[in-house]
């Protein structure tokens with residue numbers, strides 16, 4: 001099912017603010033007809049920012065998918081003691097520094113996972129992208145730090161090629177025929193008619209709902225942080241990006 005609100009960040013990951021109408025307020029949670037806030041999903045952390053109306057600014061501290069309502073919930077501080085009401089027009093503004101870091105790490109994650117899959121047959125079984133660093137769990141038996149450092153070296157080589165990150169929609173049936181379109185079994189695409197495709201030509205193609213940079217060079221330099229064993233076939237790679 002399609003999410004109720006219009007997800008502007010899926011159309012343009014570089015939008016920093018937008019106008020929106022409040023559709024529902026439930027406790028501290030506010031829903032809008034449209035949003036630029038990326039909810040925590042697909043292993044990528046949520047945006048932060050604020051709602052502006054009548055000269056006031058209220059902080060948005062958490063954003064997530066409300067599964068019951070099938071909508072994006074924004075946890076807004078101080079909403080109970082103000083005059084925000086459904087039907088009101090407001091401005092939504094994201095913390096761009098945080099978002100841009102998430103975008104850079106997210107595109108880096110796609111490049112790394114594609115090299116891990118193509119060269120070592122390793123699949124991602126989980127992961128997390130925060131503002132400061134990211135990690136991915138790979139289905140590898142042996143913990144070999146050299147494998148990870150070599151993969152990051154190769155990923156940086158791809159970054160420096162300055163490839164365009166293409167984003168487009170395809171009918172579900174057509175998209176699911178593309179080999180490797182779903183890299184992570186637990187992240188099966190939502191049951192919607194058109195899937196959003198994120199393609200780094202010649203490197204990676206995935207059905208993906210999150211924000212990405214336009215060019216791989218925007219990632220900067222991917223830096224290996226550490227590797228840890230988290231179980232028999234679960235080896236975790238931590239990394240970050242630098243300007």
Ligand SMILES: [Zn+2]
Nearest residue numbers: 042106208210
């Ligand atoms: Zn992704």
